[in-house]
Amino acid sequence: MAPEETITEPRQTPPAESIARMRARIDEIDAAIIALWRERAELSRQVGAVRLAEGGTRLVLSRETEILRRFRAGIGGSDGTQLGLLVLRAGRGRL
Numbered sequence: 372m373a374p375e376e377t378i379t380e381p382r383q384t385p386p387a388e389s390i391a392r393m394r395a396r397i398d399e400i401d402a403a404i405i406a407l408w409r410e411r412a413e414l415s416r417q418v419g420a421v422r423l424a425e426g427g428t429r430l431v432l433s434r435e436t437e438i439l440r441r442f443r444a445g446i447g448g449s450d451g452t453q454l455g456l457l458v459l460r461a462g463r464g465r466l
């Protein structure tokens with residue numbers, strides 16, 4: 372077989388290139404998480420303000436419990452709970 376006819380394996384992406392591509396996506400994901408975090412905190416703050424203005428409570432524990440359950444189920448174990456607690460705190464403030 373002439374050299375120009377040699378069948379070669381598809382060129383593997385060099386590790387540095389694939390790491391750079393994955394890191395670019397990680398950076399996009401982080402930016403999305405930060406934007407969503409800020410949006411959620413602002414919405415939570417607004418809901419709290421409306422409820423307080425109507426004479427309601429700052430907290431709704433049944434809803435917080437359900438949110439924490441989702442974080443625990445979706446992320447797993449105590450990390451899920453911890454993250455859920457941080458998300459809640461970002462909006463309604465510390466307990």
Ligand SMILES: C=C(O[C@@H]1C=C(C(=O)O)C=C[C@H]1O)C(=O)O
Pocket residue numbers: 414415416418419429430431432434435438458459462463
């Ligand atoms: C935003 C609200 O108020 C508080 C904040 C919550 C939240 O950040 O998800 C949930 C329950 C409430 O303790 C709400 O009731 O939806």
